[in-house]
Amino acid sequence: MTGKWPTLSLREANVTLIDCDHRTPPASDNGYPYVAIPELSNGQLDLSNVRRISREHFFEWTRKAKPTANDVVLSRRCNPGETAVVPERLEFALGQNLVLLRADGTKVYPPFLRWLVRGPEWWQQVNKFLNVGAVFDSLKCADIPNFRILIPPLPEQRAIAHILGSLDDKIEVNRRMSATLEAMARALFKSWFVDFEPVRAKSQGRDPGLPPQLASVFPNRLAETELGEIPEGWEVKPLSDCVDVARGLSYKGKGLSEEGVPMHNLNSIYEGGGYKHDGLKRYDGDYKSQHVAHAGDLIVANTEQGHHRLLIGYAAIVPARFGQESLFSHHIYRVRHKRECWLTVDYLCHLLNTSVMHDIVSGYANGTTVNMLPIAGLQSPLIVVPPAHVVSAFCGIAGAARLRHEEMVEESRTLAALRDALLPKLISGELRVKDAERALASAPV
Numbered sequence: 001m002t003g004k005w006p007t008l009s010l011r012e013a014n015v016t017l018i019d020c021d022h023r024t025p026p027a028s029d030n031g032y033p034y035v036a037i038p039e040l041s042n043g044q045l046d047l048s049n050v051r052r053i054s055r056e057h058f059f060e061w062t063r064k065a066k067p068t069a070n071d072v073v074l075s076r077r078c079n080p081g082e083t084a085v086v087p088e089r090l091e092f093a094l095g096q097n098l099v100l101l102r103a104d105g106t107k108v109y110p111p112f113l114r115w116l117v118r119g120p121e122w123w124q125q126v127n128k129f130l131n132v133g134a135v136f137d138s139l140k141c142a143d144i145p146n147f148r149i150l151i152p153p154l155p156e157q158r159a160i161a162h163i164l165g166s167l168d169d170k171i172e173v174n175r176r177m178s179a180t181l182e183a184m185a186r187a188l189f190k191s192w193f194v195d196f197e198p199v200r201a202k203s204q205g206r207d208p209g210l211p212p213q214l215a216s217v218f219p220n221r222l223a224e225t226e227l228g229e230i231p232e233g234w235e236v237k238p239l240s241d242c243v244d245v246a247r248g249l250s251y252k253g254k255g256l257s258e259e260g261v262p263m264h265n266l267n268s269i270y271e272g273g274g275y276k277h278d279g280l281k282r283y284d285g286d287y288k289s290q291h292v293a294h295a296g297d298l299i300v301a302n303t304e305q306g307h308h309r310l311l312i313g314y315a316a317i318v319p320a321r322f323g324q325e326s327l328f329s330h331h332i333y334r335v336r337h338k339r340e341c342w343l344t345v346d347y348l349c350h351l352l353n354t355s356v357m358h359d360i361v362s363g364y365a366n367g368t369t370v371n372m373l374p375i376a377g378l379q380s381p382l383i384v385v386p387p388a389h390v391v392s393a394f395c396g397i398a399g400a401a402r403l404r405h406e407e408m409v410e411e412s413r414t415l416a417a418l419r420d421a422l423l424p425k426l427i428s429g430e431l432r433v434k435d436a437e438r439a440l441a442s443a444p445v
Contacts, residue, residue: 005152005429011145013107018065018100019141025057025093032058036095037075040084041278042416043118043168045073045092049271049310053093061093065100070110072101072117076139081126085114099141112157115164119427121149150428159433160426167419174408181401182274189350192394193386196222199231217390230384240379242341243348247302247375248291248328255285262322264293266311266331269301273353275316277409283327293328295320298335298345300352302373304365312373313362315352317345319406333378342388346398351383 010017025034033039033050040046053061067073071086077097086100094100103113116122125147131138152160191197198208198218208215222229225236249263260282267279293299297318304312315335318326328334337343343351351357364377425431 014104016102020094025053028052028054033092035092040082045084065094080139083117109157112161171412174412178405185398185401235385245378246334248330250330257284260284263327265329269316271310273314300333303331304371309362315349344395346395
């Protein structure tokens with residue numbers, strides 16, 4: 001079959017290259033996304049930390065290159081050859097050293113283009129045309145249209161795009177569900193433990209909007225304390241009364257290994273909090289028992305380049321998939337609640353990731369070029385400590401949401417591995433679409 005499939009250049013396949021505007025617009029507090037190289041991740045656009053630009057600058061920067069659905073964003077520098085598909089109904093401006101690839105549909109089915117630029121032949125062409133530089137490797141705009149790739153027939157392209165796209169759709173559904181669960185848990189924590197909304201409602205004779213049994217765990221009035229008004233009967237304590245804090249392993253690069261023990265590090269925590277799976281390192285050097293993290297441990301970033309406090313002081317929980325034997329680096333702290341304290345890991349994680357608490361904790365950071373958070377930042381602050389039964393009510397909800405999130409992450413990892421295994425075989429013709437459909441029907445996910 002593959003002997004009948006032509007090898008064409010992107011130009012011959014009527015795939016157009018559209019270059020970016022070689023300027024950078026000023027940032028804005030809100031507005032349209034300005035996608036740069038860091039936003040390209042595993043074939044998708046990750047806008048979690050994207051810059052924003054004004055409406056006026058958006059229209060100016062999209063006159064030359066306006067992304068449309070099924071276009072492919074291609075990086076020419078830093079990670080040359082990396083791509084991401086443009087989803088439906090997303091408006092953004094293209095950053096420097098990025099270009100758009102656009103299929104006109106005559107020889108390449110537009111939804112198939114995203115897969116064509118992720119197969120082995122694509123990377124062979126990237127390596128062939130790569131310009132090795134002293135600082136950055138790069139691709140030239142003039143060379144990219146000359147990339148030669150095997151082009152399946154259009155019906156085959158449509159079938160392949162459907163199969164691989166279905167797997168990606170399932171992964172995206174999991175991502176959105178996870179984000180929704182996290183947002184709900186954060187909103188619930190803020191309502192109960194920052195704004196004290198159920199208590200305020202009861203004190204004013206209003207319905208707190210909770211089931212009667214749940215509403216009963218909250219008191220009817222607020223009391224004045226050194227932290228301002230808090231629910232009556234709740235306590236104010238220094239964080240040191242509730243947690244033990246440990247610094248992680250100071251390691252050298254030679255100890256890093258593909259086969260070593262998982263080691264959580266600064267790149268294991270998202271800006272704003274939450275565990276980041278893509279940032280994991282592995283280590284095969286010496287370490288001590290105090291450098292071991294267990295599933296369910298809380299980790300907190302203690303280092304950050306610059307002074308924007310986008311990462312430092314934020315927390316994440318070590319997922320169950322790493323079991324009882326993983327490590328944590330010196331760039332993060334491990335935080336465990338004391339045995340006599342009833343504040344659980346879920347409660348502490350949400351507490352540290354609130355904007356109010358993060359401002360307090362990160363305010364202890366200091367340094368010139370590198371910002372460092374001393375242990376005192378996780379010991380000295382005063383916190384509100386609710387009764388154990390209130391904490392338990394919250395953690396029953398938040399803990400279940402976190403475990404469901406971990407399940408969806410594992411499911412998505414399996415789906416991604418299946419997709420990545422099918423991709424080169426399908427676009428090369430080694431595996432026929434019908435055979436792939438049978439394999440998917442018997443897959444465990």
